[in-house]
Amino acid sequence: MTQVAKPQIKNDRFLKALRREPVDRTPIWMMRQAGRYLPEYRETRAKAGDFMSLCKNAELACEVTMQPIRRYGFDAAILFSDILTIPDAMGLGLHFVQGEGPQFTHPVRQLADIQALPELTAEVDLDYVMRAVSTIKQALNQEIPLIGFTGSPWTLACYMVNGSGSKDGFARVQRMAYEQLEAMQLLLAKLVDAVSDYLLAQVAAGADALQIFDTWGGLLSYEDYLSLSLNPMRLIVERVKAEYPEIPIIVFTKGGGVWLEEMADIGCDGLGLDWTVHLGQARERVGSQVALQGNLSPVILNAPTSVVEAKTKAVLDQFGAHPGHIFNLGHGITPKIDPEHVRVMVETVKNYRATPSV
Amino acid sequence: MTQVAKPQIKNDRFLKALRREPVDRTPIWMMRQAGRYLPEYRETRAKAGDFMSLCKNAELACEVTMQPIRRYGFDAAILFSDILTIPDAMGLGLHFVQGEGPQFTHPVRQLADIQALPELTAEVDLDYVMRAVSTIKQALNQEIPLIGFTGSPWTLACYMVNGSGSKDGFARVQRMAYEQLEAMQLLLAKLVDAVSDYLLAQVAAGADALQIFDTWGGLLSYEDYLSLSLNPMRLIVERVKAEYPEIPIIVFTKGGGVWLEEMADIGCDGLGLDWTVHLGQARERVGSQVALQGNLSPVILNAPTSVVEAKTKAVLDQFGAHPGHIFNLGHGITPKIDPEHVRVMVETVKNYRATPSV
Numbered sequence: 001m002t003q004v005a006k007p008q009i010k011n012d013r014f015l016k017a018l019r020r021e022p023v024d025r026t027p028i029w030m031m032r033q034a035g036r037y038l039p040e041y042r043e044t045r046a047k048a049g050d051f052m053s054l055c056k057n058a059e060l061a062c063e064v065t066m067q068p069i070r071r072y073g074f075d076a077a078i079l080f081s082d083i084l085t086i087p088d089a090m091g092l093g094l095h096f097v098q099g100e101g102p103q104f105t106h107p108v109r110q111l112a113d114i115q116a117l118p119e120l121t122a123e124v125d126l127d128y129v130m131r132a133v134s135t136i137k138q139a140l141n142q143e144i145p146l147i148g149f150t151g152s153p154w155t156l157a158c159y160m161v162n163g164s165g166s167k168d169g170f171a172r173v174q175r176m177a178y179e180q181l182e183a184m185q186l187l188l189a190k191l192v193d194a195v196s197d198y199l200l201a202q203v204a205a206g207a208d209a210l211q212i213f214d215t216w217g218g219l220l221s222y223e224d225y226l227s228l229s230l231n232p233m234r235l236i237v238e239r240v241k242a243e244y245p246e247i248p249i250i251v252f253t254k255g256g257g258v259w260l261e262e263m264a265d266i267g268c269d270g271l272g273l274d275w276t277v278h279l280g281q282a283r284e285r286v287g288s289q290v291a292l293q294g295n296l297s298p299v300i301l302n303a304p305t306s307v308v309e310a311k312t313k314a315v316l317d318q319f320g321a322h323p324g325h326i327f328n329l330g331h332g333i334t335p336k337i338d339p340e341h342v343r344v345m346v347e348t349v350k351n352y353r354a355t356p357s358v
Numbered sequence: 359m360t361q362v363a364k365p366q367i368k369n370d371r372f373l374k375a376l377r378r379e380p381v382d383r384t385p386i387w388m389m390r391q392a393g394r395y396l397p398e399y400r401e402t403r404a405k406a407g408d409f410m411s412l413c414k415n416a417e418l419a420c421e422v423t424m425q426p427i428r429r430y431g432f433d434a435a436i437l438f439s440d441i442l443t444i445p446d447a448m449g450l451g452l453h454f455v456q457g458e459g460p461q462f463t464h465p466v467r468q469l470a471d472i473q474a475l476p477e478l479t480a481e482v483d484l485d486y487v488m489r490a491v492s493t494i495k496q497a498l499n500q501e502i503p504l505i506g507f508t509g510s511p512w513t514l515a516c517y518m519v520n521g522s523g524s525k526d527g528f529a530r531v532q533r534m535a536y537e538q539l540e541a542m543q544l545l546l547a548k549l550v551d552a553v554s555d556y557l558l559a560q561v562a563a564g565a566d567a568l569q570i571f572d573t574w575g576g577l578l579s580y581e582d583y584l585s586l587s588l589n590p591m592r593l594i595v596e597r598v599k600a601e602y603p604e605i606p607i608i609v610f611t612k613g614g615g616v617w618l619e620e621m622a623d624i625g626c627d628g629l630g631l632d633w634t635v636h637l638g639q640a641r642e643r644v645g646s647q648v649a650l651q652g653n654l655s656p657v658i659l660n661a662p663t664s665v666v667e668a669k670t671k672a673v674l675d676q677f678g679a680h681p682g683h684i685f686n687l688g689h690g691i692t693p694k695i696d697p698e699h700v701r702v703m704v705e706t707v708k709n710y711r712a713t714p715s716v
Contacts, residue, residue: 168692171657178661221655221688222636223672257616258635277616278580297579299529303536314581330579334526 009208011144014076018209018248018269018291020324026316027075028349029147030342031272032332033068034080038339040067051096052088055081058131065136069144071339072346076145076209077136079202081129083151083213086194087160089125090117100164107163109176111183120194122201129198130205137206148207150198152214152253153191153236154229160187169219177228184228192232196239203244210240211250211272218255218274225259234266241267250293254331257282264290275330279318291324296345298329301337305344312348321354367566369502372434376567376606376627376649378682384674385433386707387505388700389630390690391426392438396697398425409454410446413439416489423494427502429697430704434503434567435494437560439487441509441571444552445518447483448475458522465521467534469541478552480559487556488563495564506565508556510572510611511549511594512587518545527577535586542586550590554597561602568598569608569630576613576632583617592624599625608651612689615640622648633688637676650677651684654703659687659695663702670706679712 009015013027035041044064048054055061061080069077084102088094093105108114123130137146151159158166161173177184199210217229230253237249251263252272263271264286273282273294282292300311312327319325327349333342367373371385393399402422406412413419419438427435442460446452451463466472481488495504509517516524519531535542557568575587588611595607609621610630621629622644631640631652640650658669670685677683685707691700 169657171660171692174655174657175660178658178665218634221633221653221658222639222676224655225634255613255634258639275579276576276583276613281580281616295579297532297582299527299532300536300579302529302533307536318580334529 007142009142009145011075014145014326015209015248017324017326018250020288020291022323025353026319026325026327026349028327028346029074029076029078030068030333031078031329033072033074033078034064035333036335037333037337037342038067038071040064040071052082052094055085055132056128058128058135061132062135062139065132066139069140072343073350074144074346076147077140078147078211079129079133079136079149079207081132081149083149083155083215084159085126085129086120086150086191086198087156089120090194092160097164102159103164104160108160108187111180111186114183114187114190117187117190119190120197122194122198123204126198126201130201133202133205133207145208146206147209147211147250148199148202148205149211149213150195152212152217152229153188153195153232154217154220155213155215156191156195157184157187157228158216170216174220174224177224188228188232192235192239196236199236199240200243203240203247207247209248209250211252212236212268214251214253214256217253222259225253225256226262229253230259230262230266233268237267250291252293260285270326272328273330279315279325280320283319283322283324288322288324291326292319293326293328295328295330298331298334298337301329301333301341301345303341305341308341308344309348312345313352316349316352316354319354365500367500367503369433372503372684373567373606375682375684376608378646378649380681383711384677384683384685384707386685386704387432387434387436388426388691389436389687391430391432391436392422393691394693395691395695395700396425396429398422398429410440410452413443413490414486416486416493419490420493420497423490424497427498430701431708432502432704434505435498436505436569437487437491437494437507437565439490439507441507441513441573442517443484443487444478444508444549444556445514447478448552450518455522460517461522462518466518466545469538469544472541472545472548475545475548477548478555480552480556481562484556484559488559491560491563491565503566504564505567505569505608506557506560506563507569507571508553510570510575510587511546511553511590512575512578513571513573514549514553515542515545515586516574528574532577532582535582546586546590550593550597554594557594557598558601561598561605565605567606567608569610570594570626572609572611572614575611580617583611583614584620587611588617588620588624591626595625608649610651618643628684630686631688637673637683638678641677641680641682646680646682649682649684651686653686653688656687656689656692656695659691659699659703661699663699666699666702667706670703671710674707674710674712677712 013023065080158170248269250270251268257277270291275297371381423438516528606627608628609626615635628649633655
């Protein structure tokens, strides 16, 4: 167990909320806060060329990470990177097709493909990510914490097996779990190893907290979610906590609102919630076992600012005046949002206080 | 209130389960049971020409409705039709584009479009549906009950406003609810009228039970689900129950697993569940207030038959040996399923008994 005496972070609302400690106001950050809705991001992105070139350039990745912090004063920064860096480093050939999303040149479909996947050493094989983490950490100057992240093993497996996004709920990948169970189990085991190592390296490079993005766990049945998605995440949380017990971990399964009790039980510190969940009901279900993060619908940021303000207050009121809430969207912000609408959301969170409830 | 003394239906397991009465075994039917996975369906469909021509031909619609009944001995038949018949009858110009799904030539985007929508009289404007209902009812010969159905107002609104399916969670339609609330409310009010009238006409034509398909309610936030989707469905249930209190109504919101308590409270008799929900947990949450219908993942029907059998038993075991379960898939069957796999599922439901639990 590595106990690192980290220097104090000045604004520690986010970390305190993750520990369910009282804070002066609800902390806020936003999934995909460094993104195409910001003109300054689009400018930097144009300089870098394609998306992965931006991820692989530590200075530019740092610049886009800092842009929304400077503009809005978020309470946490998040590493600028992609969830598919691990399969890319394994040699699957990640590329982005305009309007189609991520694709892999070499998807894995057979046991032999999976057996052939190389074991990664994150510091070496994903050194560009670690350089970005340490560059951002330095730029943040201990003002706010830095969140490192990864895709969940199941979510990575979805893209690795399918080779791209899916219109049919990654049916091919779900079929693999039924038809080639040994292959799927080996793939998930290899991804548990790779993801754990990746997160440990991010902490070593400076990350103050971690989030696991389980974008596609919500496609699964209850039983399959437990075995294919939640259990691999549990193993990762255990491995990271064994090394860094003080580093908080947030688990976000989109569409996982029915399984909060099970998710709260894997040893993580916070749960990310999509917008379908009533925050007050969620808090009643999991108590103070974990912090809750979310959950304004990204669609609402398109609405008139009066609606943005009202719906932001409604999210705060749903959770109520209890410790353990981190304001966020229920999913990543979309490219066409007016940045001024984001400002209204941020200012509302900073200025509004939910009424204390019993 | 119209009290019709309906002649007794021979196999009334489905209706009994909806009343939470004991049955000798769990009844089973399957969403989209008349569909492309059946070679006999594809043959009849080819005769009819396009999909809507099949819906509009009462004899052929009856034939495809009966095909899965003859093949598998399901415990209920469901009207063969489309969820978008109402907007089509309103003049929006429904058509199907290969690989793209349903589209409307004249989507409604402004208050004036919605004000101009005609008021329908289902017996006249959707007479082909009523002819199909009475033709099927006669063919069924009181052997099993006939389920009528509709799309929910919100789901119909999604297609009517967007003009087609959506890759972005019908963001345009959600925006309309924020930017043009009056227009959205008028659209939903008109759809409550049209859907209520449509369901009442289906019962008058012979339907023994009704299902409301709320395919897109699960896209909404908690508050928006209540106001845009659930409340319109509540009004429909009230209107149908005022005329036909004995006709059971099933509400199926795909992705609505977090809201079961709220759904159970609108006066319906059963809830359709998608595959993400643990049936036993769902039963604990809603008690015997409603029957529960579901929820094998359609993807599982692709798996080897040993898996189909095991997962079918797991669904039955999750619910346990209580009254009030109707076996179904968690969503419609997909076109490429081997019909023999469906047989394994059906035979397993017919022969397996869940262990009584406390």
